[in-house]
Amino acid sequence: MLRGWLVILAVLGGVVFSFAAEPTSPLLSADKQWAEARQYLADGKPQEAKAAFEALIEQYPREADLQLFLGLVLLRLRNPEASYAAVKRAVAINPSHIEALTLLGWIDSEIHGNFGAAIAHYTKVTELRPDLPEAHNNLGVAQKRKGELEKAAQSFNQAIERKPDYSSALSNRGWVFAEQKKWLEARRDFERALQLNAHDDGALYGLSQALREARDYAGAQKILSQLISRSANFVYWLEWGRIGLIRYYWVLLLIAIAFFLKGRLKKARTASNGG
Numbered sequence: 001m002l003r004g005w006l007v008i009l010a011v012l013g014g015v016v017f018s019f020a021a022e023p024t025s026p027l028l029s030a031d032k033q034w035a036e037a038r039q040y041l042a043d044g045k046p047q048e049a050k051a052a053f054e055a056l057i058e059q060y061p062r063e064a065d066l067q068l069f070l071g072l073v074l075l076r077l078r079n080p081e082a083s084y085a086a087v088k089r090a091v092a093i094n095p096s097h098i099e100a101l102t103l104l105g106w107i108d109s110e111i112h113g114n115f116g117a118a119i120a121h122y123t124k125v126t127e128l129r130p131d132l133p134e135a136h137n138n139l140g141v142a143q144k145r146k147g148e149l150e151k152a153a154q155s156f157n158q159a160i161e162r163k164p165d166y167s168s169a170l171s172n173r174g175w176v177f178a179e180q181k182k183w184l185e186a187r188r189d190f191e192r193a194l195q196l197n198a199h200d201d202g203a204l205y206g207l208s209q210a211l212r213e214a215r216d217y218a219g220a221q222k223i224l225s226q227l228i229s230r231s232a233n234f235v236y237w238l239e240w241g242r243i244g245l246i247r248y249y250w251v252l253l254l255i256a257i258a259f260f261l262k263g264r265l266k267k268a269r270t271a272s273n274g275g
Contacts, residue, residue: 028060041069046076064094071103080111098135101125105138115146126158133163137172144176152176167196171203178206183213201227208239 028034037052053070060066067090074083084107090100105121108114122139129135140155156173159166174189187210193203204227211220224239 025060025063028056028063028066031056031059038069041073041076046073049073050077062093064090064097064100066090067093068097068100068103071100075107080107083107084111096128098125098128098132101128102135102138105142109142109145115142118142119146126155131162133159133166133169136162137166137169140169140172140176144172144179149176149180165196167193167200167203170196171200171206174203174206174210178209183210186210187214201230 033052033056037049037056040046040049040052050070050073053066053073057063057066057070067086071083071087071090074080074086084104087100087103087107090097091104094100101121101124105118105125108121109118119139119142122135122142125132125135126139136155136159140152140159143149143152143155153173153176156169156176159169160173163169170189170193174186174193177183177186177189186206190203190207190210193200194207197203204223208220208223208227211217211223227233
């Protein structure tokens with residue numbers, strides 16, 4: 001789970017630094033400690049960043065961005081509940097704070113497993129910023145995890161309409177199609193996602209499943225071999241072996257039949273010779 005947190009922190013950190021770089025308070029904008037605190041966070045010094053943000057919050061208690069950044073720091077310090085409380089304070093100060101709502105949605109989904117709450121947060125973001133493809137993609141992910149496949153597909157459609165080369169949304173929609181057993185559509189999305197991002201392991205694994213369903217076992221094993229070369233994930237090895245058994249099923253069956261017939265023939269010869 002911690003590795004997943006660090007990945008999302010890198011993504012959210014980029015969003016926060018781009019959207020929340022300029023706070024609403026002109027006094028905070030001019031405060032050198034604001035820049036220093038953010039630099040501590042960017043440099044991977046969470047303890048120093050935490051102390052700096054807490055000191056700033058004492059001076060500017062109604063600044064939502066400070067609570068958001070404190071929430072990010074607390075996640076880095078592996079304290080998700082304190083982080084959640086800080087980000088909720090940011091939303092209480094500014095109910096339209098897109099980045100805070102997004103982080104609340106992620107914590108609800110990835111840490112609390114509360115997909116309904118995550119959907120509510122992400123839906124609010126899509127209402128505030130309907131032009132933002134990432135907002136629709138986040139909503140689709142939460143809907144898919146809750147099992148709302150049709151709604152998830154619609155959200156991914158919205159993301160792709162706004163950003164046709166959005167590889168993550170294409171891959172995510174491909175997995176929705178896969179769960180719906182719409183393998184042709186799934187294959188199309190996985191292939192398009194890989195054209196845009198050849199390093200998308202999720203799309204690559206999805207394509208292997210689509211090829212397996214199309215009975216292109218050689219193609220599926222070839223793709224799984226690529227994944228195995230990138231990662232020691234046991235799932236890839238297991239799937240590669242399973243497809244291998246399917247692929248060579250008839251060969252194995254013929255060999256078994258041949259041994260069976262050989263044994264019967266030997267037994268018949270022995271019986272005919274009075275053995």
